[in-house]
Amino acid sequence: xxxxxxxxxxxxxxxxxxxxxxxxxxxxxxxxACFVKEEGNHDCPASILLLAxxxxxxxxxxxxxxxxxxxxxxTINQLxxxxxxxxxxxxxxxxxxxxxxGALNNAIEIAKPGTLKNPHSSATIIVEVSxxxxxxxxxxxxxxxQAIEFAHVETNEKWVESRQMxxxxxxxxxxxxxxxxxxxxxxxxRTTQITxxxxxx
Amino acid sequence: MNTAYNFAFxxxxxxxxxxxxxxxxxxxxxxxVPFASREMPIGRGWGTGGLQLTLSLIGxxxxxxxxxxxxxxxxxxxxxKKLVSDTTGVETTEETHDATLxxxxxxxxxxxxxxxxxxxxxxxxxxxxxYYEPSxxxxxxxxxxxxxxxxxxxxxxxIMKYGSMTTGADHPVLVHERYVMAPSPIPRFDNPKxxxxxxxxxxxxxxxxKVYAVPxxxxxxxxxxxxxxxxxxxxEDKECRLCGSTGVFLDELVDEATDETVYQCNDTSYCLEKLxxxxxx
Numbered sequence: 001x002x003x004x005x006x007x008x009x010x011x012x013x014x015x016x017x018x019x020x021x022x023x024x025x026x027x028x029x030x031x032x033a034c035f036v037k038e039e040g041n042h043d044c045p046a047s048i049l050l051l052a053x054x055x056x057x058x059x060x061x062x063x064x065x066x067x068x069x070x071x072x073x074x075t076i077n078q079l080x081x082x083x084x085x086x087x088x089x090x091x092x093x094x095x096x097x098x099x100x101x102g103a104l105n106n107a108i109e110i111a112k113p114g115t116l117k118n119p120h121s122s123a124t125i126i127v128e129v130s131x132x133x134x135x136x137x138x139x140x141x142x143x144x145x146q147a148i149e150f151a152h153v154e155t156n157e158k159w160v161e162s163r164q165m166x167x168x169x170x171x172x173x174x175x176x177x178x179x180x181x182x183x184x185x186x187x188x189x190r191t192t193q194i195t196x197x198x199x200x201x
Numbered sequence: 202m203n204t205a206y207n208f209a210f211x212x213x214x215x216x217x218x219x220x221x222x223x224x225x226x227x228x229x230x231x232x233x234v235p236f237a238s239r240e241m242p243i244g245r246g247w248g249t250g251g252l253q254l255t256l257s258l259i260g261x262x263x264x265x266x267x268x269x270x271x272x273x274x275x276x277x278x279x280x281x282k283k284l285v286s287d288t289t290g291v292e293t294t295e296e297t298h299d300a301t302l303x304x305x306x307x308x309x310x311x312x313x314x315x316x317x318x319x320x321x322x323x324x325x326x327x328x329x330x331x332y333y334e335p336s337x338x339x340x341x342x343x344x345x346x347x348x349x350x351x352x353x354x355x356x357x358x359x360i361m362k363y364g365s366m367t368t369g370a371d372h373p374v375l376v377h378e379r380y381v382m383a384p385s386p387i388p389r390f391d392n393p394k395x396x397x398x399x400x401x402x403x404x405x406x407x408x409x410x411k412v413y414a415v416p417x418x419x420x421x422x423x424x425x426x427x428x429x430x431x432x433x434x435x436x437e438d439k440e441c442r443l444c445g446s447t448g449v450f451l452d453e454l455v456d457e458a459t460d461e462t463v464y465q466c467n468d469t470s471y472c473l474e475k476l477x478x479x480x481x482x
Contacts, residue, residue, distance in 0.1 A: 005213060006207075006208045007208070007260065009213070010260045011260055013220050013257075014260060017223065017258070020227045020228065021401040021417055055217060117344075120222070120226075120229060120232065120235075124224075143377055143420075144416040144417050144419070191229070191230065
Protein backbone atom coordinates (compact mmCIF):
# COMPACT_ATOMS: atom_id res chain seq x y z
CA UNK A 1 0.00 0.00 0.00
CA UNK A 2 1.08 3.56 -0.64
CA UNK A 3 1.56 6.13 2.08
CA UNK A 4 -1.50 8.38 2.24
CA UNK A 5 -0.08 11.83 2.92
CA UNK A 6 -3.36 13.05 4.39
CA UNK A 7 -4.57 10.25 6.64
CA UNK A 8 -1.39 8.31 7.44
CA UNK A 9 0.56 11.45 8.28
CA UNK A 10 -2.34 12.66 10.44
CA UNK A 11 -2.17 9.41 12.37
CA UNK A 12 1.61 9.77 12.76
CA UNK A 13 1.14 13.35 13.99
CA UNK A 14 -1.42 12.26 16.58
CA UNK A 15 0.97 9.59 17.83
CA UNK A 16 3.72 12.23 18.15
CA UNK A 17 1.30 14.49 20.03
CA UNK A 18 0.47 11.67 22.44
CA UNK A 19 4.11 10.70 22.87
CA UNK A 20 5.15 14.34 23.49
CA UNK A 21 2.26 15.08 25.82
CA UNK A 22 3.04 11.91 27.80
CA UNK A 23 6.83 11.46 27.72
CA UNK A 24 7.76 7.85 28.34
CA UNK A 25 4.76 6.54 26.49
CA UNK A 26 6.14 5.09 23.26
CA UNK A 27 4.47 5.73 19.93
CA UNK A 28 4.28 2.78 17.56
CA UNK A 29 4.87 3.95 13.97
CA UNK A 30 5.35 0.44 12.52
CA UNK A 31 2.40 0.47 10.15
CA UNK A 32 3.10 3.88 8.69
CA ALA A 33 6.85 3.24 8.45
CA CYS A 34 6.11 0.11 6.38
CA PHE A 35 4.35 2.21 3.75
CA VAL A 36 7.41 4.45 3.48
CA LYS A 37 9.71 1.45 3.25
CA GLU A 38 7.70 0.03 0.36
CA GLU A 39 8.16 3.24 -1.59
CA GLY A 40 11.90 2.61 -1.32
CA ASN A 41 14.22 5.37 -0.24
CA HIS A 42 16.68 2.91 1.15
CA ASP A 43 19.38 5.23 2.39
CA CYS A 44 17.06 7.01 4.78
CA PRO A 45 15.54 4.86 7.56
CA ALA A 46 11.78 4.64 7.04
CA SER A 47 10.76 5.99 10.42
CA ILE A 48 13.06 9.02 10.10
CA LEU A 49 11.68 9.76 6.64
CA LEU A 50 8.17 9.34 8.00
CA LEU A 51 8.80 12.00 10.67
CA ALA A 52 10.30 14.28 8.02
CA UNK A 53 7.25 13.87 5.80
CA UNK A 54 4.98 14.61 8.75
CA UNK A 55 6.73 17.76 9.99
CA UNK A 56 8.96 19.20 7.27
CA UNK A 57 8.19 21.64 4.48
CA UNK A 58 9.80 24.63 2.77
CA UNK A 59 9.46 26.73 5.94
CA UNK A 60 11.90 24.70 8.00
CA UNK A 61 15.60 23.95 8.03
CA UNK A 62 17.31 20.65 8.81
CA UNK A 63 20.66 18.96 9.15
CA UNK A 64 21.41 15.27 8.67
CA UNK A 65 24.34 13.76 10.55
CA UNK A 66 25.23 10.42 9.00
CA UNK A 67 27.74 8.69 6.75
CA UNK A 68 25.17 8.95 3.97
CA UNK A 69 24.42 12.56 4.75
CA UNK A 70 24.51 13.70 1.15
CA UNK A 71 22.01 11.16 -0.16
CA UNK A 72 19.61 11.48 2.75
CA UNK A 73 19.72 15.26 2.69
CA UNK A 74 18.92 15.17 -1.01
CA THR A 75 16.02 12.73 -0.50
CA ILE A 76 14.46 14.79 2.29
CA ASN A 77 14.97 18.05 0.43
CA GLN A 78 13.38 16.66 -2.73
CA LEU A 79 10.41 15.18 -0.91
CA UNK A 80 9.66 18.03 1.50
CA UNK A 81 11.46 21.14 0.10
CA UNK A 82 12.96 21.70 3.56
CA UNK A 83 16.28 23.56 3.44
CA UNK A 84 19.52 21.85 4.53
CA UNK A 85 21.65 24.08 6.80
CA UNK A 86 24.43 23.74 9.37
CA UNK A 87 23.66 22.12 12.74
CA UNK A 88 23.60 25.36 14.76
CA UNK A 89 20.92 26.87 12.50
CA UNK A 90 18.74 23.79 12.02
CA UNK A 91 15.14 23.52 13.23
CA UNK A 92 15.45 19.73 13.03
CA UNK A 93 18.64 17.75 13.44
CA UNK A 94 18.52 14.15 12.28
CA UNK A 95 21.22 11.92 13.73
CA UNK A 96 21.43 8.47 12.23
CA UNK A 97 22.91 5.41 13.81
CA UNK A 98 25.96 5.41 11.53
CA UNK A 99 26.98 8.88 12.75
CA UNK A 100 30.27 8.87 14.62
CA UNK A 101 30.21 8.56 18.41
CA GLY A 102 30.05 12.01 19.97
CA ALA A 103 27.92 13.44 17.16
CA LEU A 104 24.84 13.49 19.39
CA ASN A 105 26.59 15.29 22.23
CA ASN A 106 28.08 17.77 19.82
CA ALA A 107 24.68 18.40 18.23
CA ILE A 108 23.05 18.89 21.64
CA GLU A 109 25.75 21.38 22.52
CA ILE A 110 25.47 23.54 19.43
CA ALA A 111 21.76 23.13 18.59
CA LYS A 112 19.78 26.35 18.88
CA PRO A 113 17.98 26.58 22.24
CA GLY A 114 15.68 29.48 21.34
CA THR A 115 15.73 32.85 23.08
CA LEU A 116 13.99 33.93 26.26
CA LYS A 117 11.54 35.93 24.13
CA ASN A 118 11.10 33.13 21.60
CA PRO A 119 11.85 29.80 23.29
CA HIS A 120 9.92 28.03 20.52
CA SER A 121 12.56 28.87 17.90
CA SER A 122 14.70 26.01 19.14
CA ALA A 123 15.88 22.76 17.63
CA THR A 124 14.32 19.33 17.75
CA ILE A 125 16.85 16.51 17.59
CA ILE A 126 15.63 13.25 16.10
CA VAL A 127 17.94 10.33 16.81
CA GLU A 128 17.94 6.85 15.29
CA VAL A 129 18.91 4.21 17.86
CA SER A 130 18.80 0.42 17.89
CA UNK A 131 16.12 0.17 20.54
CA UNK A 132 13.86 2.23 22.76
CA UNK A 133 11.73 0.53 25.37
CA UNK A 134 10.12 1.08 28.75
CA UNK A 135 12.83 -0.79 30.64
CA UNK A 136 13.74 1.12 33.78
CA UNK A 137 17.16 2.56 32.91
CA UNK A 138 15.97 6.17 32.78
CA UNK A 139 13.53 7.70 35.25
CA UNK A 140 11.40 10.43 33.72
CA UNK A 141 9.56 13.15 35.62
CA UNK A 142 7.81 16.34 34.58
CA UNK A 143 4.68 17.60 32.81
CA UNK A 144 2.76 14.79 31.14
CA UNK A 145 3.92 12.23 33.69
CA GLN A 146 1.66 11.39 36.61
CA ALA A 147 4.33 10.11 38.98
CA ILE A 148 7.29 8.49 37.28
CA GLU A 149 7.80 6.89 33.87
CA PHE A 150 10.66 4.68 32.80
CA ALA A 151 12.43 4.49 29.49
CA HIS A 152 15.46 2.88 27.96
CA VAL A 153 17.43 4.12 24.97
CA GLU A 154 19.97 1.71 23.50
CA THR A 155 22.88 3.82 22.27
CA ASN A 156 26.60 4.27 22.82
CA GLU A 157 26.19 7.99 23.31
CA LYS A 158 26.17 9.53 26.80
CA TRP A 159 23.57 12.15 26.11
CA VAL A 160 21.60 12.50 29.35
CA GLU A 161 24.01 14.89 31.02
CA SER A 162 24.60 17.11 28.01
CA ARG A 163 20.84 17.35 27.44
CA GLN A 164 20.43 18.36 31.06
CA MET A 165 23.08 21.06 30.68
CA UNK A 166 21.42 22.33 27.51
CA UNK A 167 17.99 22.52 29.12
CA UNK A 168 19.15 23.95 32.42
CA UNK A 169 17.86 27.43 31.73
CA UNK A 170 14.20 26.60 31.17
CA UNK A 171 12.30 27.77 29.06
CA UNK A 172 15.34 27.60 26.78
CA UNK A 173 16.09 24.12 25.54
CA UNK A 174 15.75 21.46 22.91
CA UNK A 175 13.28 18.71 22.19
CA UNK A 176 14.51 15.18 21.52
CA UNK A 177 12.92 12.22 19.81
CA UNK A 178 14.42 8.74 19.68
CA UNK A 179 13.23 6.27 17.03
CA UNK A 180 14.35 2.66 16.90
CA UNK A 181 14.49 0.01 14.17
CA UNK A 182 11.05 -1.27 15.13
CA UNK A 183 9.66 2.26 14.53
CA UNK A 184 9.01 2.90 18.23
CA UNK A 185 9.27 6.58 19.14
CA UNK A 186 10.19 8.13 22.48
CA UNK A 187 9.66 11.87 22.70
CA UNK A 188 11.41 13.94 25.36
CA UNK A 189 10.32 17.58 25.51
CA ARG A 190 12.60 20.01 27.35
CA THR A 191 10.41 19.84 30.47
CA THR A 192 11.14 16.16 31.12
CA GLN A 193 13.64 15.61 33.93
CA ILE A 194 15.75 12.49 33.46
CA THR A 195 17.78 10.62 36.04
CA UNK A 196 19.77 7.55 35.21
CA UNK A 197 19.03 4.45 37.24
CA UNK A 198 22.40 3.08 38.22
CA UNK A 199 22.82 -0.49 39.33
CA UNK A 200 24.70 -0.59 42.61
CA UNK A 201 26.84 -3.72 42.93
CA MET B 202 -19.11 14.71 3.27
CA ASN B 203 -18.20 17.55 0.93
CA THR B 204 -15.38 16.20 -1.25
CA ALA B 205 -14.85 19.50 -3.07
CA TYR B 206 -12.70 20.47 -0.09
CA ASN B 207 -9.52 18.93 1.27
CA PHE B 208 -9.94 16.50 4.16
CA ALA B 209 -10.28 18.74 7.24
CA PHE B 210 -10.58 21.83 4.99
CA UNK B 211 -6.88 22.77 5.11
CA UNK B 212 -4.16 21.97 2.65
CA UNK B 213 -1.42 19.78 4.12
CA UNK B 214 1.06 22.67 4.37
CA UNK B 215 -1.27 24.65 6.62
CA UNK B 216 -1.83 21.63 8.84
CA UNK B 217 1.90 21.00 9.13
CA UNK B 218 2.52 24.57 10.23
CA UNK B 219 -0.13 24.35 12.97
CA UNK B 220 1.16 20.91 13.96
CA UNK B 221 4.73 22.13 14.42
CA UNK B 222 3.51 25.04 16.55
CA UNK B 223 1.36 22.67 18.62
CA UNK B 224 4.31 20.36 19.35
CA UNK B 225 6.39 23.32 20.56
CA UNK B 226 3.41 24.47 22.66
CA UNK B 227 3.24 21.05 24.34
CA UNK B 228 6.98 21.21 25.03
CA UNK B 229 6.73 24.64 26.72
CA UNK B 230 3.54 24.52 28.84
CA UNK B 231 1.71 27.85 28.99
CA UNK B 232 3.96 29.62 26.47
CA UNK B 233 2.11 31.21 23.56
CA VAL B 234 3.58 29.93 20.30
CA PRO B 235 2.86 32.20 17.33
CA PHE B 236 1.37 30.54 14.26
CA ALA B 237 0.17 31.71 10.86
CA SER B 238 -3.59 31.47 11.54
CA ARG B 239 -5.03 30.84 8.10
CA GLU B 240 -8.19 32.44 6.71
CA MET B 241 -11.23 30.43 7.70
CA PRO B 242 -14.80 30.43 6.47
CA ILE B 243 -15.83 31.88 9.82
CA GLY B 244 -14.76 35.26 11.16
CA ARG B 245 -11.63 35.66 13.27
CA GLY B 246 -12.62 35.86 16.90
CA TRP B 247 -15.39 33.27 16.44
CA GLY B 248 -13.42 30.22 17.38
CA THR B 249 -10.97 30.04 14.48
CA GLY B 250 -8.03 29.26 16.77
CA GLY B 251 -9.78 26.26 18.28
CA LEU B 252 -11.11 25.26 14.89
CA GLN B 253 -7.65 25.31 13.31
CA LEU B 254 -6.30 23.12 16.11
CA THR B 255 -9.21 20.72 15.69
CA LEU B 256 -8.71 20.54 11.92
CA SER B 257 -4.98 19.92 12.29
CA LEU B 258 -5.62 17.09 14.77
CA ILE B 259 -8.68 15.35 13.45
CA GLY B 260 -8.58 11.99 11.69
CA UNK B 261 -11.15 9.63 10.22
CA UNK B 262 -11.61 7.69 13.47
CA UNK B 263 -12.15 10.67 15.74
CA UNK B 264 -15.45 11.52 17.37
CA UNK B 265 -15.99 15.24 17.76
CA UNK B 266 -17.93 17.21 20.33
CA UNK B 267 -18.22 21.00 20.14
CA UNK B 268 -19.65 23.09 22.96
CA UNK B 269 -20.26 26.78 23.33
CA UNK B 270 -20.62 28.01 26.92
CA UNK B 271 -21.74 24.57 27.98
CA UNK B 272 -24.25 24.11 25.19
CA UNK B 273 -23.97 21.66 22.30
CA UNK B 274 -26.72 23.40 20.40
CA UNK B 275 -25.78 27.06 20.22
CA UNK B 276 -25.07 28.66 16.83
CA UNK B 277 -21.30 28.79 17.19
CA UNK B 278 -21.04 25.15 18.27
CA UNK B 279 -23.41 23.88 15.59
CA UNK B 280 -21.66 25.77 12.79
CA UNK B 281 -18.20 24.63 13.79
CA LYS B 282 -19.42 21.05 14.16
CA LYS B 283 -21.03 21.20 10.71
CA LEU B 284 -17.92 22.64 9.06
CA VAL B 285 -15.71 19.95 10.54
CA SER B 286 -18.04 17.05 9.84
CA ASP B 287 -18.80 18.29 6.29
CA THR B 288 -15.11 18.41 5.41
CA THR B 289 -14.02 15.25 7.24
CA GLY B 290 -17.06 13.01 7.52
CA VAL B 291 -16.26 12.25 11.16
CA GLU B 292 -18.92 11.31 13.64
CA THR B 293 -20.09 14.02 16.04
CA THR B 294 -21.53 13.47 19.47
CA GLU B 295 -23.01 15.29 22.41
CA GLU B 296 -21.89 12.73 24.96
CA THR B 297 -18.67 13.91 26.60
CA HIS B 298 -17.26 10.41 27.23
CA ASP B 299 -17.80 9.28 23.64
CA ALA B 300 -15.76 12.14 22.19
CA THR B 301 -12.06 11.92 21.36
CA LEU B 302 -11.76 15.61 20.49
CA UNK B 303 -13.72 18.22 22.41
CA UNK B 304 -13.65 21.77 21.13
CA UNK B 305 -15.08 24.17 23.64
CA UNK B 306 -15.81 27.83 24.04
CA UNK B 307 -15.56 29.03 27.64
CA UNK B 308 -16.27 25.81 29.55
CA UNK B 309 -14.55 22.59 30.56
CA UNK B 310 -17.17 19.82 30.61
CA UNK B 311 -18.50 18.58 33.97
CA UNK B 312 -17.72 14.96 33.12
CA UNK B 313 -14.02 14.39 33.98
CA UNK B 314 -11.90 14.07 30.85
CA UNK B 315 -9.81 10.98 30.18
CA UNK B 316 -6.36 10.34 28.72
CA UNK B 317 -7.86 9.38 25.38
CA UNK B 318 -9.40 12.80 24.90
CA UNK B 319 -7.98 16.15 23.82
CA UNK B 320 -9.71 19.33 24.95
CA UNK B 321 -9.36 22.28 22.58
CA UNK B 322 -10.32 25.66 23.99
CA UNK B 323 -11.15 28.71 21.89
CA UNK B 324 -9.37 31.79 23.16
CA UNK B 325 -10.27 35.41 22.40
CA UNK B 326 -7.36 37.10 24.23
CA UNK B 327 -4.46 34.73 24.90
CA UNK B 328 -2.29 37.35 26.57
CA UNK B 329 -3.02 37.53 30.33
CA UNK B 330 -0.93 40.71 30.61
CA UNK B 331 -2.76 42.56 27.82
CA TYR B 332 -5.08 44.43 30.21
CA TYR B 333 -2.21 46.56 31.46
CA GLU B 334 0.35 46.27 28.66
CA PRO B 335 -0.91 46.92 25.12
CA SER B 336 2.39 46.25 23.38
CA UNK B 337 3.05 42.70 22.21
CA UNK B 338 6.83 43.12 22.24
CA UNK B 339 6.61 44.40 25.82
CA UNK B 340 4.47 41.47 27.01
CA UNK B 341 6.89 39.07 25.32
CA UNK B 342 9.67 40.71 27.29
CA UNK B 343 7.67 40.44 30.53
CA UNK B 344 7.11 36.72 29.92
CA UNK B 345 10.79 36.26 29.06
CA UNK B 346 11.84 37.88 32.33
CA UNK B 347 9.06 36.14 34.31
CA UNK B 348 8.05 39.64 35.39
CA UNK B 349 4.50 39.09 36.52
CA UNK B 350 4.07 41.69 39.25
CA UNK B 351 1.55 43.47 36.98
CA UNK B 352 -0.68 40.40 36.94
CA UNK B 353 -0.74 40.31 40.74
CA UNK B 354 -1.15 44.09 40.90
CA UNK B 355 -4.22 43.80 38.67
CA UNK B 356 -5.80 41.37 41.17
CA UNK B 357 -4.63 43.53 44.09
CA UNK B 358 -6.37 46.59 42.60
CA UNK B 359 -9.59 44.59 42.28
CA ILE B 360 -9.36 43.68 45.96
CA MET B 361 -8.70 47.34 46.87
CA LYS B 362 -11.67 48.55 44.82
CA TYR B 363 -14.23 45.81 45.36
CA GLY B 364 -13.05 43.79 48.34
CA SER B 365 -12.38 40.62 46.35
CA MET B 366 -10.88 39.42 43.08
CA THR B 367 -13.51 40.21 40.47
CA THR B 368 -12.30 38.14 37.54
CA GLY B 369 -15.59 36.58 36.45
CA ALA B 370 -13.84 34.38 33.92
CA ASP B 371 -10.33 34.06 32.52
CA HIS B 372 -8.72 34.20 35.97
CA PRO B 373 -4.96 34.02 35.23
CA VAL B 374 -3.06 30.86 36.15
CA LEU B 375 0.60 29.97 36.61
CA VAL B 376 1.56 26.94 34.54
CA HIS B 377 4.43 24.61 35.50
CA GLU B 378 5.71 27.35 37.83
CA ARG B 379 6.91 29.41 34.87
CA TYR B 380 4.34 31.08 32.61
CA VAL B 381 1.31 33.11 33.61
CA MET B 382 -1.39 32.00 31.19
CA ALA B 383 -4.92 33.03 30.25
CA PRO B 384 -6.99 29.87 30.70
CA SER B 385 -9.48 31.29 28.13
CA PRO B 386 -12.70 32.79 29.55
CA ILE B 387 -13.71 29.68 31.46
CA PRO B 388 -15.41 30.46 34.78
CA ARG B 389 -13.20 30.33 37.87
CA PHE B 390 -15.14 27.16 38.67
CA ASP B 391 -13.28 25.37 35.84
CA ASN B 392 -9.75 26.58 36.67
CA PRO B 393 -9.01 23.71 39.11
CA LYS B 394 -9.95 21.19 36.37
CA UNK B 395 -6.83 22.28 34.44
CA UNK B 396 -4.52 21.32 37.29
CA UNK B 397 -3.07 17.82 36.84
CA UNK B 398 -5.67 17.18 34.13
CA UNK B 399 -5.74 13.70 32.67
CA UNK B 400 -6.42 15.00 29.18
CA UNK B 401 -4.16 17.16 27.04
CA UNK B 402 -5.52 20.72 26.84
CA UNK B 403 -4.74 22.83 23.77
CA UNK B 404 -5.71 26.47 23.47
CA UNK B 405 -5.96 28.34 20.19
CA UNK B 406 -6.44 32.04 19.46
CA UNK B 407 -7.09 32.57 15.74
CA UNK B 408 -7.34 36.36 15.67
CA UNK B 409 -4.28 36.76 17.89
CA UNK B 410 -2.42 33.97 16.05
CA LYS B 411 -1.27 32.03 19.11
CA VAL B 412 -1.49 28.44 20.27
CA TYR B 413 -0.54 27.18 23.70
CA ALA B 414 -0.97 24.04 25.70
CA VAL B 415 -1.31 22.46 29.10
CA PRO B 416 0.01 18.89 28.91
CA UNK B 417 -1.57 16.24 31.14
CA UNK B 418 -0.43 16.12 34.78
CA UNK B 419 0.92 19.66 34.74
CA UNK B 420 0.74 21.98 37.72
CA UNK B 421 -1.71 24.82 37.06
CA UNK B 422 -2.21 27.28 39.93
CA UNK B 423 -4.73 30.14 39.88
CA UNK B 424 -3.07 33.39 40.96
CA UNK B 425 -4.09 34.54 44.44
CA UNK B 426 -2.81 35.97 47.71
CA UNK B 427 -2.25 34.28 51.06
CA UNK B 428 -4.95 36.41 52.70
CA UNK B 429 -7.20 36.44 49.63
CA UNK B 430 -7.18 32.85 48.39
CA UNK B 431 -8.55 31.95 44.97
CA UNK B 432 -12.21 31.04 45.22
CA UNK B 433 -14.26 29.41 42.49
CA UNK B 434 -17.90 30.44 42.10
CA UNK B 435 -19.95 28.77 44.81
CA UNK B 436 -23.31 27.16 44.23
CA GLU B 437 -23.81 25.98 47.77
CA ASP B 438 -27.44 25.15 48.66
CA LYS B 439 -28.42 25.40 45.00
CA GLU B 440 -29.34 22.66 42.60
CA CYS B 441 -30.31 22.32 38.96
CA ARG B 442 -34.06 22.80 38.54
CA LEU B 443 -34.13 20.09 35.86
CA CYS B 444 -31.85 17.28 36.98
CA GLY B 445 -31.25 18.23 40.60
CA SER B 446 -27.45 18.15 40.27
CA THR B 447 -25.36 19.91 42.86
CA GLY B 448 -21.68 20.80 42.79
CA VAL B 449 -21.76 21.71 39.10
CA PHE B 450 -21.62 25.10 37.35
CA LEU B 451 -25.16 26.49 37.32
CA ASP B 452 -26.73 29.25 35.21
CA GLU B 453 -28.88 31.73 37.11
CA LEU B 454 -32.20 32.31 35.35
CA VAL B 455 -35.33 34.24 36.22
CA ASP B 456 -38.62 32.44 35.86
CA GLU B 457 -40.63 35.19 34.16
CA ALA B 458 -43.98 33.82 35.25
CA THR B 459 -43.21 33.82 38.96
CA ASP B 460 -40.24 36.27 39.04
CA GLU B 461 -38.32 33.66 41.01
CA THR B 462 -34.58 33.04 40.53
CA VAL B 463 -33.94 29.51 39.36
CA TYR B 464 -30.76 27.55 38.58
CA GLN B 465 -29.99 25.18 35.79
CA CYS B 466 -26.92 23.15 34.70
CA ASN B 467 -24.74 25.13 32.33
CA ASP B 468 -23.39 21.93 30.73
CA THR B 469 -26.45 20.83 28.74
CA SER B 470 -25.21 17.38 27.77
CA TYR B 471 -24.36 16.59 31.41
CA CYS B 472 -27.86 17.69 32.43
CA LEU B 473 -29.50 15.60 29.72
CA GLU B 474 -27.46 12.58 30.67
CA LYS B 475 -28.55 12.93 34.30
CA LEU B 476 -32.18 13.30 33.24
CA UNK B 477 -31.98 10.24 31.03
CA UNK B 478 -30.40 8.23 33.82
CA UNK B 479 -32.93 9.05 36.52
CA UNK B 480 -36.02 9.88 34.48
CA UNK B 481 -37.53 13.38 34.34
CA UNK B 482 -38.56 14.75 37.73
